[in-house]
Amino acid sequence: MTEETANKSIAKNIVLTIWTVFLWIFRSPSLLLLIVGAGMGYGMGFKLGMAKLQPQVAHAEQALLEFRTEIAQTIARSKEQEIKILNAIRARFYEQQTELEITRNHLRNARNNVRLCESTSTLSIPSPATGTNEASESGQPRPADEVLSDLAAEIASNCDSELSRFNLLQDWINSISPKTN
Numbered sequence: 258m259t260e261e262t263a264n265k266s267i268a269k270n271i272v273l274t275i276w277t278v279f280l281w282i283f284r285s286p287s288l289l290l291l292i293v294g295a296g297m298g299y300g301m302g303f304k305l306g307m308a309k310l311q312p313q314v315a316h317a318e319q320a321l322l323e324f325r326t327e328i329a330q331t332i333a334r335s336k337e338q339e340i341k342i343l344n345a346i347r348a349r350f351y352e353q354q355t356e357l358e359i360t361r362n363h364l365r366n367a368r369n370n371v372r373l374c375e376s377t378s379t380l381s382i383p384s385p386a387t388g389t390n391e392a393s394e395s396g397q398p399r400p401a402d403e404v405l406s407d408l409a410a411e412i413a414s415n416c417d418s419e420l421s422r423f424n425l426l427q428d429w430i431n432s433i434s435p436k437t438n
Contacts, residue, residue, distance in 0.1 A: 365430065369423055 282288050 365427070
C-alpha cells in the first residue's frame with residue numbers, strides 16, 4: 258500500500274466513524290436528549306457564572322475609571338505647579354537683571370564722577386585778584402577776568418571731551434551688556 262492510498266483510507270475511516278456516531282446519536286432519543294441537556298446546562302452555567310462576575314467587573318471598571326481620573330488630576334496639578342515655579346523663576350530673573358542694570362548704572366556714574374574729579378583737580382586755579390603768574394605779552398600779569406574766562410573755556414572743553422568719552426563708553430557698555438526684555 259502506498260502512502261497516498263493509506264491517507265485516503267484513514268480519511269475515509271474517520272468520515273465513516275463520525276457519520277456512524279452522528280446517526281447513532283440521532284437514532285437514540287435518550288442520547289440526543291442527554292447531549293442537548295448537557296449543552297443547555299453548560300450554557301446556563303456559563304451565563305450564571307458571568308452574572309456572578311458582572312458586579313466584580315463593574316467594580317473593577319469603576320476603580321480603573323477613578324484611577325485614571327486621579328492620574329489626570331495629579332498631572333494637571335503638577336503642570337500648574339510647574340507653571341507657578343517657572344513664573345517665579347522668570348520673575349526673580351527679571352528682578353535680578355533690573356538690579357544688575359541699576360548697579361551697572363551706579364558704577365558707571367561713580368566712574369564718571371571719579372574721572373570728573375580727577376580732571377578738575379589737576380587744573381591750576383589762579384588767584385582771581387592777581388591773575389596767573391604768567392606774564393602777558395606786555396610783561397604784566399593778566400587780569401583775573403581773562404584768566405577766569407580762559408579757565409571756564411578750558412573746563413567747558415574738558416567737559417565736552419569727557420562727555421564724548423562718556424557717550425562712547427556708554428555705547429560700548431550697551432553693546433556688550435546682555436539685552437533684557
